[in-house]
Amino acid sequence: MIRQLAPHVADLIAAGEVVERPASVVKELVENALDAGSSAVIVEVQRGGMGLIRVTDNGCGIAPEELPTAFLRHATSKLQGPEDLGRIGTLGFRGEALAAISAVSRVDILTRRREDAAGAALHLEGGIPGAVEDAGAPEGTTITVRDLFYNTPARLKFMRKDSAETAAANGLMQHLALSHPDVSFKFRKDGADALHTPGDGRLESAVYAALGRDFARSLVPVEGKGGDVTVSGFVTKPLQCRGSRSMQVFFVNGRFIKSQLLTAALEEGYRNQIMKGKFPGCVLAVTLPVELVDVNVHPAKTQVKFAQEQAVFDTVYHTVLDCLAAQGAPQPAAPAPEQVQNQRGDFFQSMDARTFRAQHTAPPARPASRPHPAWDSERPSASARLSDSASVVTYGAKRREPMPQEQRPLPKPPEKPRTFVPAIPRAQAEEVPGQRAIEPPKEEPWRIAGEVLRTYIICESGDGNVWLIDKHAAHERVNFDRMKAAQEPPMRQTLLQPAAVELGQMDKELLLENLPLLEEFGFSCEDFGGGTLLIREVPADIDAGDVQAVLEELAACLLMGRSLEERRESMLHTMACKAAIKGGWKSDPAELRVLVEKVQSGEVQYCPHGRPVAVKRTKYELEKMFKRA
Numbered sequence: 001m002i003r004q005l006a007p008h009v010a011d012l013i014a015a016g017e018v019v020e021r022p023a024s025v026v027k028e029l030v031e032n033a034l035d036a037g038s039s040a041v042i043v044e045v046q047r048g049g050m051g052l053i054r055v056t057d058n059g060c061g062i063a064p065e066e067l068p069t070a071f072l073r074h075a076t077s078k079l080q081g082p083e084d085l086g087r088i089g090t091l092g093f094r095g096e097a098l099a100a101i102s103a104v105s106r107v108d109i110l111t112r113r114r115e116d117a118a119g120a121a122l123h124l125e126g127g128i129p130g131a132v133e134d135a136g137a138p139e140g141t142t143i144t145v146r147d148l149f150y151n152t153p154a155r156l157k158f159m160r161k162d163s164a165e166t167a168a169a170n171g172l173m174q175h176l177a178l179s180h181p182d183v184s185f186k187f188r189k190d191g192a193d194a195l196h197t198p199g200d201g202r203l204e205s206a207v208y209a210a211l212g213r214d215f216a217r218s219l220v221p222v223e224g225k226g227g228d229v230t231v232s233g234f235v236t237k238p239l240q241c242r243g244s245r246s247m248q249v250f251f252v253n254g255r256f257i258k259s260q261l262l263t264a265a266l267e268e269g270y271r272n273q274i275m276k277g278k279f280p281g282c283v284l285a286v287t288l289p290v291e292l293v294d295v296n297v298h299p300a301k302t303q304v305k306f307a308q309e310q311a312v313f314d315t316v317y318h319t320v321l322d323c324l325a326a327q328g329a330p331q332p333a334a335p336a337p338e339q340v341q342n343q344r345g346d347f348f349q350s351m352d353a354r355t356f357r358a359q360h361t362a363p364p365a366r367p368a369s370r371p372h373p374a375w376d377s378e379r380p381s382a383s384a385r386l387s388d389s390a391s392v393v394t395y396g397a398k399r400r401e402p403m404p405q406e407q408r409p410l411p412k413p414p415e416k417p418r419t420f421v422p423a424i425p426r427a428q429a430e431e432v433p434g435q436r437a438i439e440p441p442k443e444e445p446w447r448i449a450g451e452v453l454r455t456y457i458i459c460e461s462g463d464g465n466v467w468l469i470d471k472h473a474a475h476e477r478v479n480f481d482r483m484k485a486a487q488e489p490p491m492r493q494t495l496l497q498p499a500a501v502e503l504g505q506m507d508k509e510l511l512l513e514n515l516p517l518l519e520e521f522g523f524s525c526e527d528f529g530g531g532t533l534l535i536r537e538v539p540a541d542i543d544a545g546d547v548q549a550v551l552e553e554l555a556a557c558l559l560m561g562r563s564l565e566e567r568r569e570s571m572l573h574t575m576a577c578k579a580a581i582k583g584g585w586k587s588d589p590a591e592l593r594v595l596v597e598k599v600q601s602g603e604v605q606y607c608p609h610g611r612p613v614a615v616k617r618t619k620y621e622l623e624k625m626f627k628r629a
């Protein structure tokens with residue numbers, strides 16, 4: 001029976017706006033359909049839901065005489081007394097959704113219970129119900145919401161583009177479909193099918209349908225139990241981890257939630273198994289007694305509080321750890337990092353793309369569709385690679401607006417450099433072979449003593465200081481400054497064969513919405529249906545194998561950035577990082593010299609993420625360390 005909650009119960013409920021955007025309407029309506037025990041749910045949206053939202057289910061239906069009550073505030077059939085709040089087993093419980101939705105739109109509802117011969121229909125405008133009418137109807141409920149926010153112009157003004165709303169609804173539908181593999185979901189947007197899950201009760205079927213074949217193939221099943229907590233689902237193989245956390249999907253008792261605790265537990269299970277900057281993806285269902293989880297903590301019901309956090313953490317962590325261990329240690333698909341050199345062979349080229357371009361203004365010797373060398377199956381020699389790069393045409397991407405002056409990092413004036421007088425004969429210092437014969441290197445106020453752990457450059461400066469420089473961080477900073485100051489579009493590579501990159505619907509839509517920004521960074525891509533993006537061109541200084549991870553990270557930047565400037569800046573970070581040589585890679589001494597020079601001149605101090613690029617120990621500090629001083 002649908003009844004209005006007594007005020008003292010209603011007051012206990014975490015209050016908040018339920019109808020923020022079309023996707024929140026979809027969420028509430030689908031949750032109602034699931035609570036009604038449906039085995040099939042069809043969702044249609046037009047214009048991102050601003051035109052129309054229709055949810056059809058085959059659930060229990062509503063009695064005609066209760067129909068108007070369902071639209072009253074705090075009217076619910078799912079809760080009665082305050083004691084029920086401690087054991088919520090349904091997705092809804094506040095009795096607010098239908099009231100809130102109907103208050104800001106035009107709603108039609110058609111419903112029939114199995115036991116009733118005839119169904120009932122009701123129309124509401126701005127929350128005011130008309131008369132309940134008899135109507136022929138299939139078993140279940142259909143709710144149609146039109147003209148959302150028609151009577152709240154202020155709210156209407158704040159709506160994002162329809163495509164953004166469609167993407168949000170789509171992401172939500174994926175989560176809902178994954179959370180209930182036993183229910184068949186259909187999602188249609190603007191007349192086209194975007195999602196269809198079989199509802200056969202198998203999570204892998206839902207994952208395949210909702211997140212795509214490639215992602216499904218990167219998964220391994222996990223299953224575990226600890227005390228009252230059960231964990232089951234899929235996690236990505238360590239070698240197929242992703243560039244962002246966008247593919248981490250958690251459910252608690254069938255409810256999609258965001259949880260730092262669960263993310264931390266999952267990632268802890270991968271410790272030492274994945275590369276820095278990579279994240280596992282997962283679809284994990286956590287099940288525990290309803291009394292042990294409080295869902296009444298967040299208005300959108302997307303967060304929960306666990307009564308026994310440690311038990312939940314441990315169960316997820318051990319389940320993931322054990323299942324990964326059972327898979328065996330990851331077989332490195334790529335050579336060990338020590339073997340890897342900068343595959344792009346473009347260190348100097350990217351250090352100064354403009355000069356490079358200026359030197360190669362002759363028309364390309366080969367068609368522009370020559371792929372990036374890294375796409376070639378046989379690796380050409382270094383010099384051949386360089387001439388390949390020379391044949392790359394720069395396309396007419398829009399000129400990037402120069403950054404405002406005050407945002408450019410101000411180079412710090414160097415502190416009176418003194419010429420370094422080598423204490424060790426020059427010959428022992430790292431030099432570019434053959435360079436001395438052509439032109440003796442000018443005396444630098446510093447000397448590279450070597451590189452350790454293939455990551456840190458050890459350097460001695462003329463003023464008696466010893467420096468450790470993180471070569472990746474330094475290169476990242478140099479790239480960042482260069483990209484930020486660039487007045488011209490970046491160099492691009494046209495792929496011989498466009499690459500289809502599967503990103504998931506959310507990320508794909510987000511990227512498509514921001515095509516001009518992607519163009520600016522040197523990507524040219526288009527929609528390839530489903531969650532897949534077709535990539536035709538990529539920036540010259542990005543590795544072929546990295547494109548998917550880079551795009552995932554860029555999508556994460558787009559999602560997090562509040563303003564265009566913020567988004568552009570964090571995308572720059574990502575691009576600078578991805579174009580940098582990596583710790584563990586073999587580096588040419590000449591490359592290291594360029595980086596040391598940048599650090600010693602004071603131009604580079606911190607990586608764009610704020611981590612230090614170099615640490616300095618003075619002679620005095622060293623002497624103290626060794627008790628000489």
Ligand code: ADP
Nearest residue numbers: 032036070076077092093094095096097098141
């Ligand atoms: P809540 O879900 O928190 O109870 P709602 O405002 O979403 O509140 O819905 C009010 C009531 O209307 C529900 O408690 C339920 O009894 C009924 N109802 C809503 N949608 C459906 C549906 N699709 N099928 C059957 N009953 C529904």
Ligand code: MG
Nearest residue numbers: 028032092097
């Ligand atoms: Mg509800």
